[in-house]
Amino acid sequence: MDSTEPLEAGPSLERLRSVFRVYDVRTDGEQLVYYGxxxxxxxQLMKTVWPLFREQGYEVALSTQMGEYVLVAEPVTLGPDGIPWKNVILFLATVLSTLWAGASWYHVNPLTHPVEAMLTAWPFTLAVLGVLGTHELGHYVxxxxHGVDATLPYFIPMPTLIGTMGAVIRMKGQMPDRKAxxxxxxxxxxxxxxxxxVVTAVGLTMEPVTVTQATLNSANTIEVQFGYPPLLKALASAMGEPLTYDDPAKSVxxxxxxxxxGMFVTFLNLIPVGQLDGGHIVRAIIGERQESVAALVPAVLFGLAAYVFYVLDVSNATVLWVIWGxxxxxxxxxxxxxxxNDGELDMNRKLLGLFTFVLGLLCFTPTPIEIIP
Known part of the structure; x- marks a missing residue:
């Protein structure tokens, strides 16, 4: 349809008149298109028109087409439409990749003993996918x-020491206010x-793994040392469980x-910049001043990399912080x-935000991982 008559769906043209002079309206499938x-x-335009379209069941965005301003409204859809096959396939692939990675931590060769590797490594897979999935489901719920359209979590399989690069959800709707x-x-x-x-507490009560002396003496063996953050150390201390053993053949x-x-991912996500969780939290708390905070973050991370390299002499962690810089x-x-709606955030949420950043610092260690040939 191409006319200046009001559409049956969407807000009336009269309600838009004070902020957007409409001279053409069209429909394109389920989309409502307003040229003006x-x-x-x-x-100010979006602050006015967004709730008008939202109450009619539409998500609206302002764009330009061939030099013309256009309000494009699409029906709000929350949650998956049918079976999210991409999410399912990526999840299954990540299950396999974390089982493969987990087998190495249990010292089982997945090539020669695939069934044993799967039966042995599943607690590791459950632990890793559990903490990552719970994180993303928190965002999704x-x-x-708040009525913001978002995808289900996409897990990312990757042949790394933990078998994954994490998980993400994609926001498709606009953010209504700072509270959301x-x-x-x-x-x-x-x-x-x-x-x-919960996962850490359960893991600390489980038996340590033991490697054979032949594996310890092998020239192909690579030693991986984890830097445990304060929160993990505190949990181990409270439970009276060790994180290191006198016997070099034993490990947690x-x-x-x-x-x-889970702790490492929590800290990284709370870095206060951009689309990371920390960036969203700081943007909600202090508004556009978040840009000043974000500008300092790369310098801090590069400085951390220099400290780790020159003072702690750990090259692996140096590369990590340079990449994140x-x-x-x-x-x-x-x-x-x-x-x-960019109105002020309430004080309770501001205090919760500060508390969350304190928890994030308890998940930080300057040398998360060190690989020793």
Missing amino acids: EPLVPQD MSRY LFDIGVSGPLAGLVATV NPVVIGGWV FLSMFFAYVGPATPI
Whole structure:
């Protein structure tokens, strides 16, 4: 349809008139398309029209087409439409990749003993996917609560020491206000940290793994040393369980490594920059001043890399922080989500945000991992 008559769906043209002068309306499938001229700045325009479309069941965005301003509205869809096959396939692939990685922590060769490797390594897989999945589901549940369209978690399989590069969800809807931005940002780290504490506590009560003397003496053996953050050390101390052993053939149960993964992921996600959870939380707390904080993050990470290299003399961790320094520059450039309603956040949420960052610091260690040939 191409006309200036009001559409049956969506808000009336009269309600848009004060901020957007419409001169053409069309439908494109389920989309409602309004061509016109903004009469106010973009942030004020969206603050006015977004709730109007939302109450009619549409998500609206302002764009340009061939030099013309266009409001494009699509029906709000929350949750998956049918079976999310991509999510399922990636999850199954990550199960296999973490089983493969976990087998090495239990000192079982998955090539020569595939069945034994799967039967032995499943606690590690459950631990790693449990903490990662709980983190992302925290975001997903809170997104649904605030009516923001988001995908189910995408797990990322990768042949690394833990078998994965983590998991992500993708936000498809706009952020209505700072409260929603904060709740969605903070829910992942807090939910994931609860799962992490449970996984770590369970792992600490499990029997350590033992490697044979032949493996210890092999020229192909690589020693991996984990830097345990304060939170993990505190849990071990409270439970009276060791993290290191006098016998070099013994090491903590791999489920503890799953807890370590949860803490490491929590800290990384709370780095206060861009689309990371920390960036969302800081943006919700202090508004556009978040850009000043984000600008400092790369310098801090590069400084940390220099400290680890020159003072602690650990090259593996140095590379890690250099990579994250460059990643933080990219995240800072992209920036966090901008809420439609940018009003002040309440004090209780601000205090919860500060508490969450304190927990994040308890998950930090300057040398998370060191590989010794």
